[in-house]
Amino acid sequence: MMRVTAFRARSAGSSRRRRWIASPRRDCATRSSLLCALLADAGGANHRAQPSLVGTASAVSWPPASRATIPSSVRRTAPSARSCAATAMTPPVRKEPQHSGLSRKRVGAVRPMAVGVGFDYFYGFMGGESDQCTLTCFAIIPRFSRGSASPVTNLITDMADDAIRHISAVNASAPNKPFFCYYVPGATIRRTTQPRNGSRSSKASLTWAMKSCARKSSPTRSG
């Protein structure tokens, strides 16, 4: 069991607020619960009063002021984070005219992330608060949208490159200052809202895969 105060000890003497987040999805209850535990016990905004993933991400102050343990914080924040994840997955879609991932917005259950109080840098998908059918990858500003990325773009590699580049820059600017990096490489999962022909498309794909396996395993084609 690791106390949050251990993190405070690590960053003692620093009031710096440098954070970075990279995630293909942010509507993950487990990750957000732990993020709640790590960040929201910091004594900043009361995330428990506003069960919001974005609010959680923006309710950051460093170093932590609470003596709560990480497991106890997770237990305390998991219900709100879970409910937020459940409701945040299917928000009404709204296009942001200013095209800014960190701009003030309110879409569905997701609370606005005020400019200047959230993560200093963000790279990844804004899961749950963007159109799930046409995801946009943000790096402060939209980096690429579905269909506009290069055919050879690999999100996991690109994310690692971006993380290394950002960590190096932050460390070079002030080597003695601690910072928090939330690096979450991972696969995107299926969308929870289907387009109109989504079920037919999924069924067709599965049928094609099954038939493909059947052809390959057929003894008449083995030779």
Added chain:
Amino acid sequence: MYAGASLPRWDSLSVIQKKLYARQAEGLAAYAAYTDHEIGRVIQAVEDMGKLDNTLIIYMCGDNGTSSKAP
């Protein structure tokens, strides 16, 4: 058992089903290995900066563990 649904035993699957699910497992394993490699690059970058001994790395493996909507 997941979300009240019982999964069929592997032995009860047909040859075609086994082939499909084995292929899916291969894809997942490849993805996991690839991601592990990229995470290693980031950690190596921290080590190259000489900050690894002063860095806390919390590795969380899993996804949507408490969400009933997205497996």
